[in-house]
Amino acid sequence: GxxxxxxxxxxxxxxxxxxxxxxxxxxxxxxxxxxxxxxxxxxxxxEVDEAFSTQTCSCCASRTGPKGVAGLGIREWTCIHCETTHDRDRNAARNILAVGRDRLAGGIPALSAQAAVGHD
Ligand SMILES: [Zn+2]
Structure with missing residues (x-):
């Protein structure tokens, strides 16, 4: 949706x-x-602000991921706080999704309400 x-x-x-x-x-x-x-x-x-989406752990929100130009080649990393191992791209995607959901929660009509109207 x-x-x-x-x-x-x-x-x-x-x-x-x-x-x-x-x-x-x-x-x-x-x-x-x-x-x-x-x-x-x-x-x-x-489109949402993707700042720090690759550095931020999608489990505990600590900025423990690879940083800067030197970190661009790191495809997988483990958070030093919660010890979750992340695929770089999947972790960033989860963070971008979370930002988008937070924005949606701020005032867009619920999808279930739209679906209910559509069935009438
Ligand atoms: Zn973590």
Missing amino acids: AIFVGNVNASALAKGQHSKSVLDAGWSTFRTMLRYKCDDAGVWFD
């Missing part, structure tokens, strides 16, 4: 040393198409 993406600035990243991977991924195009498809399907779509 809802898709959230990080607000990564693809054009700014493309000017840095990681430009090739950013441009290969076609982030801006992907987000534009995803938003269009969500609108068409009645799925909530939102």
Whole structure:
């Protein structure tokens, strides 16, 4: 019922040393198409602040993940506080989802209420 993406600035990243991977991924195009498809399907779509999403442990919220340019190659890490082992991308996705859900909880009508109206 809802898709959230990080607000990564693809054009700014493309000017840095990681430009090739950013441009290969076609982030801006992907987000534009995803938003269009969500609108068409009645799925909530939102971009959220992804700051610290890779550094923050999605279990205990400590910032114990890999940091900075030196940490970009670290794909898996273990939180020193709660000892949960994370896949870098899955952990970041969980954090982005949590931010999106928090934003939704702030005032968007509940999906169950919309579904109930739809069945009448
Ligand atoms: Zn943790």
